[in-house]
Amino acid sequence: MENKIVNTGSAKLTIGEDSYDLPIYSGSMGAPAVDVRALHKLSGHFTFDPGYTSTCSTESQITFIDGGKGQLLHRGYSIEDLAENCDFMEVAYLMMNGELPNKEQFAEFDEKITSHTMLHEQVERFFHGFRRDAHPMAMICGTTGALSAFYHDETDIAENEARDLAMMRLIAKMPTICARAYKYSIGQPHVYPDNSLNYAENFLKMCFGVPAETYEVNPVIAKTMNKIFILHADHEQNASTSTVRLAGSSGANPYACIAAGIACLWGPSHGGANEACLNMLQEIGSVDRIPEFIARAKDKQDPFRLMGFGHRVYKNFDPRSRVMQKASHELLDELGISNPILDVAKELERIALEDEYFIAKKLYPNVDFYSGIVLSALGFPTSMFTVLFALARTVGWISQWNEMLEDPSQRIGRPRQLYTGAPARSLVPMDKR
Numbered sequence: 001m002e003n004k005i006v007n008t009g010s011a012k013l014t015i016g017e018d019s020y021d022l023p024i025y026s027g028s029m030g031a032p033a034v035d036v037r038a039l040h041k042l043s044g045h046f047t048f049d050p051g052y053t054s055t056c057s058t059e060s061q062i063t064f065i066d067g068g069k070g071q072l073l074h075r076g077y078s079i080e081d082l083a084e085n086c087d088f089m090e091v092a093y094l095m096m097n098g099e100l101p102n103k104e105q106f107a108e109f110d111e112k113i114t115s116h117t118m119l120h121e122q123v124e125r126f127f128h129g130f131r132r133d134a135h136p137m138a139m140i141c142g143t144t145g146a147l148s149a150f151y152h153d154e155t156d157i158a159e160n161e162a163r164d165l166a167m168m169r170l171i172a173k174m175p176t177i178c179a180r181a182y183k184y185s186i187g188q189p190h191v192y193p194d195n196s197l198n199y200a201e202n203f204l205k206m207c208f209g210v211p212a213e214t215y216e217v218n219p220v221i222a223k224t225m226n227k228i229f230i231l232h233a234d235h236e237q238n239a240s241t242s243t244v245r246l247a248g249s250s251g252a253n254p255y256a257c258i259a260a261g262i263a264c265l266w267g268p269s270h271g272g273a274n275e276a277c278l279n280m281l282q283e284i285g286s287v288d289r290i291p292e293f294i295a296r297a298k299d300k301q302d303p304f305r306l307m308g309f310g311h312r313v314y315k316n317f318d319p320r321s322r323v324m325q326k327a328s329h330e331l332l333d334e335l336g337i338s339n340p341i342l343d344v345a346k347e348l349e350r351i352a353l354e355d356e357y358f359i360a361k362k363l364y365p366n367v368d369f370y371s372g373i374v375l376s377a378l379g380f381p382t383s384m385f386t387v388l389f390a391l392a393r394t395v396g397w398i399s400q401w402n403e404m405l406e407d408p409s410q411r412i413g414r415p416r417q418l419y420t421g422a423p424a425r426s427l428v429p430m431d432k433r
């Protein structure tokens, strides 16, 4: 990656009697940033920003978010445009290469991906090591990490070709791993990939097909699956992406780095929210119980939060939630499914958007608010929701990982701390304590 930040001024920081000039950098869009890298050397001070609310951890050219406007762009293209018009593999190509592919480039890329869809047959043994009731996120985290044992020696991440191969393999094998985890959890045999299908269709077949029968892909379901993958493909420096970058900054194996991202994504404040959201909608159950849950969400003594509401960056609508809302209506209409949970969701959204508490705190529905409804209509159990998120996000994670390694200014990530523990003291031997 060619560094493109431009020095556009300087900021003066005064600490006691001393002042320091710190450079200000601008990118192509978004807020400028004060470069504090020299601060400790110059002044002996660190900056304190737990949760990174004001800290840019990197320069990046992949994804741009304007939370105030509710805007999400990948390589300059809006998420609405990409979700409406593209195949997920076009978006993967875009993320990795910076431009959308033409027909020839797409065919070549697609062929490369499909040539890596199978797992080494020994990976099958990893699945058999899991308890049958293991959460599929635990299985995909463990198995993706285990791929590092299969492709370690040939993965010299300093080499462009080796990095490309690792990226292709990860994107290609992720649906196979995720579908295998699902099949294992329901006791059905593994369905091998079918390279005559596109990415979304192949994944659906591996999840819902059985070796004894012919599986016909429903085009409505495949179209929605493709859209869901695109919506989850990347989201700049969120917790799991930052985890992948931090793990990768030490030069670690890419399969192990993606496993670290999967672990981070699993939490209910991040990718686990869609599962938590559907559970919450089911717990609410009917429209008349909504006020009780709204009251609980506002009660400071109650740890309950309205799942699927709020976002660290979007302080306006999450643009992905609009696409997902439309997709959920289209899907349920086309499949003729009437879902009482959708009524609860619609009413909850309406009430929360009119409520002073949610307005004042700028809490809008996020992508997870509708994705759980869509995924359950597609036939996935709640335990698979975060798995699907991880599958799609692998494209973003691996593109960000590659960008980091190509960045000439890249160093190992090493945050500092403000220590408030015990001061230095002498040890008293146990018999004298």
Ligand code: ACO
Binding pocket: 268, 269, 270, 271, 273, 297, 298, 304, 305, 306, 307, 308, 309, 310, 311, 312, 313, 361, 363, 366, 367, 368
């Ligand atoms: N319900 C009720 N109140 C909320 C909610 C919510 N969902 N989200 C935030 N708040 C309140 C907080 O209590 C806090 O109030 P206070 O200022 O009076 O203390 C205020 O809004 C700000 O909340 P923070 O937790 O400081 O916001 P933060 O940016 O740290 O958290 C987060 C963002 C984690 C997404 C949060 O809104 C949340 O927990 N939402 C529910 C879980 C969820 O849907 N996560 C999905 C995120 S999207 C994704 O990962 C794809």
